[in-house]
Amino acid sequence: MSRIPVRPVSAKVLDAAIAWQLCLDCGQGSDAEREEFAKWYAASDEHARAWMQLGMLDQRFVGATGPARSALMRSRDGVGQQMRKLGRGVAGIAVALGLTLFLSDHYLPLNYWLADQRTATGEQRTIRLSDNTLIRLNTHSALDVKFDDKMRRVVLQEGEIFVETGSHDDPRPFIVETREGQMRALGTKFLVKRQEDGTLLGVLQSAVAAHPRANNHELILHEGQQMLIQRSTLGPMVALTPGADAWMRGMLVVDNARLEDVITELGRYRRGHLSVAPSVADLRITGSFPLNNTDLALKALTPTLPVAIEERTQWWVTVVPGDTQQARKL
Amino acid sequence: MSLTQSPQNQLVGTLYRDHRSWLLAWLKRNVACPHRAEDLSQDTFTRLLGREQLPEPREPRAFLVSVAKGLLFDYFRRAALEQAYLQELMLIPEAEQPSLEEQQLILEDLKAIDRMLGKLSTKARAAFLYNRLDGMTHPEIAEKVGVSVPRVRQYLAQGMRQCYIALYGEPT
Numbered sequence: 295m296s297r298i299p300v301r302p303v304s305a306k307v308l309d310a311a312i313a314w315q316l317c318l319d320c321g322q323g324s325d326a327e328r329e330e331f332a333k334w335y336a337a338s339d340e341h342a343r344a345w346m347q348l349g350m351l352d353q354r355f356v357g358a359t360g361p362a363r364s365a366l367m368r369s370r371d372g373v374g375q376q377m378r379k380l381g382r383g384v385a386g387i388a389v390a391l392g393l394t395l396f397l398s399d400h401y402l403p404l405n406y407w408l409a410d411q412r413t414a415t416g417e418q419r420t421i422r423l424s425d426n427t428l429i430r431l432n433t434h435s436a437l438d439v440k441f442d443d444k445m446r447r448v449v450l451q452e453g454e455i456f457v458e459t460g461s462h463d464d465p466r467p468f469i470v471e472t473r474e475g476q477m478r479a480l481g482t483k484f485l486v487k488r489q490e491d492g493t494l495l496g497v498l499q500s501a502v503a504a505h506p507r508a509n510n511h512e513l514i515l516h517e518g519q520q521m522l523i524q525r526s527t528l529g530p531m532v533a534l535t536p537g538a539d540a541w542m543r544g545m546l547v548v549d550n551a552r553l554e555d556v557i558t559e560l561g562r563y564r565r566g567h568l569s570v571a572p573s574v575a576d577l578r579i580t581g582s583f584p585l586n587n588t589d590l591a592l593k594a595l596t597p598t599l600p601v602a603i604e605e606r607t608q609w610w611v612t613v614v615p616g617d618t619q620q621a622r623k624l
Numbered sequence: 625m626s627l628t629q630s631p632q633n634q635l636v637g638t639l640y641r642d643h644r645s646w647l648l649a650w651l652k653r654n655v656a657c658p659h660r661a662e663d664l665s666q667d668t669f670t671r672l673l674g675r676e677q678l679p680e681p682r683e684p685r686a687f688l689v690s691v692a693k694g695l696l697f698d699y700f701r702r703a704a705l706e707q708a709y710l711q712e713l714m715l716i717p718e719a720e721q722p723s724l725e726e727q728q729l730i731l732e733d734l735k736a737i738d739r740m741l742g743k744l745s746t747k748a749r750a751a752f753l754y755n756r757l758d759g760m761t762h763p764e765i766a767e768k769v770g771v772s773v774p775r776v777r778q779y780l781a782q783g784m785r786q787c788y789i790a791l792y793g794e795p796t
Contacts, residue, residue, distance in 0.1 A: 302788075305795040312784045316777050319755070319762070351787045354737055355756045361712035362730050363757050366737060367750070368708050373700045380654060380693055410774055438774070 303344040310334065311344035326414050330565050333609055409436035409451050415565050416586070418541075423448075426460025427468065432487075432541050433563045433585075445469055454487040456498075456542055475506040475523040480514070485538055489522075492529070496520035496538045504528060537582070546583045546591070553577040553599065557613055564588040566609030574601050574615050636672045639684055644669070647688050654696065664699065668692045705738055706731060740790040744783060751776050752783030 303311070314331050335341055358366055413419050413431045420430045423439060425446055431437065435453020446468045448457075459468050459479045468479040470486050474493040477486060482500035486493060495504055497515045505512040508526035515521055515531060520538065522529035537547025548556055554575035561568040563585045577599055583591035592603050592611065600616040644665065651661035668691050672678060681687035709731055713721055722730065741749050751769050754760040762780075766773045788795070 302793045302795045308785070308788060308795040312781050312788075315784060316780060319780070347792055348784060348788065351784065351791070352756065354733075354740070354787070354791075358734065358737065358757055361709060361716060362734055364712045365705060365709035366734055366757070367753055373697070373704050376700045377693070377697055380696065 301343075303340050303347070307338075307340050307344045311341070311348050314345070315348055324414060326416065326565070330415065333566065410438045412436040413453070416563050418544075423460065425464050425468075428458040428460065430456040430542055432456075441466075447471060450486055450488060450493075452488055454485065454541070456483070456485050456539060458483045472523075473507065474525050475504060475528075477523075478503040485520075492522045492524040494520060494522055496534045498534070498539060540582070541585060544585050546585055548582070549580050550578050551580070553579055553595075553601070553613070556583075560585075560588050560591055566607075566611065568611050570613040571615060574599070574613065577601070632675070632678045633673065635678055635680060636669060639672070639681075639688065640669050643684055643688055646685060647692060650689060651692060651696075655699070660699070664692060664695050667695050671695070701738060701742075702735055705734055709734060740787045741783065742786070742790075744779075744786055747771060748779035748782050751779035755780055755783075 302308070314334065317327055318331060335345055411419075411421055411431060413433060413435050415434045417434075418430065418432055420428065422428055423446070424441065427446070429437070429448070432454035435455060436451040437455060438449040438451065440447040440449060444466060446464065446466050448455075448469070449471045451472075455470075457470060457479065459482060462481050470477045470479070472486065472488055472493040474488075477484070477493075477495055480501040480503060482502055483498040484502050485496040485498065487496075488494075495502060495515060497517055497519055499517055501514050501516045503512055503514050504521060504523055506523055506526055506528055511528060513521070513528050513531070518534050519531050520534045521531050536549055537545070540547040546556070546559055548559075552575065554570050556579055557568060557570045560583065568588075579595070579599060581594070581598070583594055585591070592613070595601055595613065596603065596616070601613050602616045604612045604614045606612070647668065648661060648665045651664050652658055655661045655664065668688060671691060671694075709727075713727070721727075741752065744752065747769050751765050751771075754765045754768060755762075760768065762773050762776045766776045769776065769779075771779075
């Protein structure tokens with residue numbers, strides 16, 4: 295048996311490893327996901343260590359077959375009752391502790407893997423909810439659907455969605471929620487995107503009422519407007535970015551955009567590392583790019599901008615100044 | 625080694641002197657075996673000595689009971705496991721039963737697993753065991769335990785995390 299390093303990994307890496315186990319468990323997970331996993335595994339020693347350590351857990355369970363297995367399955371049956379006889383306390387505390395340990399903010403990346411609906415990198419999917427609402431999930435997005443008697447609630451954990459609300463006779467409000475705030479649909483079509491700096495709401499039709507998570511301040515956005523929602527503030531209302539919904543047609547449409555922003559956007563649809571050299575990051579570009587073939591999209595940059603695509607491996611691509619590349623070729 | 629007593633040791637000493645027989649009586653009411661009650665009462669005070677901090681309790685008896693309950697919980701769990709295992713063994717033909725020595729080893733393994741899963745709720749524990757021991761898929765577990773598939777994933781993640789911490793320590 296190989297020696298397993300006992301040093302614990304970081305919480306973040308452990309989370310990622312657990313997420314991968316859940317994803318790949320019982321032969322689940324698509325080919326794309328398995329490929330993505332292989333890359334994650336190879337990316338650092340710590341990743342490999344976490345994976346190996348988690349894998350070793352199974353060793354602990356191999357002996358538990360037959361009577362041992364059955365004993366383990368049912369051994370807790372009477373214990374709760376015995377404890378209750380002693381009065382309130384302990385058992386409940388232990389259970390609550392286990393849960394809070396896990397659900398604290400620190401482990402949020404897991405939400406993607408635990409979500410009801412999710413798309414892999416580069417994937418898009420349309421779902422229809424029980425009230426006939428149509429939702430399109432963009433690349434690497436995750437959401438939970440939480441409908442009850444009072445509300446139709448959709449929690450966007452990660453990524454980007456397009457929403458077209460269904461039944462307008464339904465008395466329950468339709469709400470999209472993110473970590474930053476809530477958006478109440480007023481019979482409409484709209485876009486919600488989770489970004490690093492907050493939630494971007496864009497209204498394509500009718501109106502949406504938005505309020506940040508931390509207070510009750512509310513603003514109503516109308517068709518053709520967008521706004522950045524942060525935990526305690528609502529950003530200014532501005533005109534909807536042209537082409538904001540082009541992703542649904544498989545295109546990225548930009549108008550006088552910074553190259554770095556375009557590259558970041560393309561990176562969302564592509565597995566592996568994609569970055570841009572600082573010296574060309576501020577170049578401006580206008581055009582449209584195919585999202586289902588980001589290699590092609592990158593190639594399309596070179597005739598119009600003084601840049602070159604440096605492909606160290608398939609998974610590690612950098613957009614660099616064009617002349618250095620030429621110099622190297624010469 | 626110094627023989628002077630720390631304030632903490634003195635406090636435990638006082639608790640022991642004033643409340644030990646009361647605690648023992650309480651334990652004997654709740655544990656069938658008197659020897660076991662005796663052990664648990666000793667363990668309670670030993671555990672207090674091992675604590676890094678020990679503020680003087682306002683209600684010493686309630687405090688001692690809360691510590692003893694933690695130990696009792698472990699004890700009940702171990703006893704239930706042992707009993708369940710022995711009962712399960714009775715169900716298979718004698719010829720197929722492991723030797724007494726093997727039984728002991730298996731029981732030790734089982735107790736180790738049980739300790740690892742210590743903090744999981746009943747449902748989370750069941751979900752995790754179905755997955756690890758029986759290789760059940762997430763939807764199968766969801767149906768068996770009566771929760772949603774995302775909830776099953778949450779349970780499994782909790783289980784893995786628990787076991788990880790038990791074996792390798794808290795992640796940094």
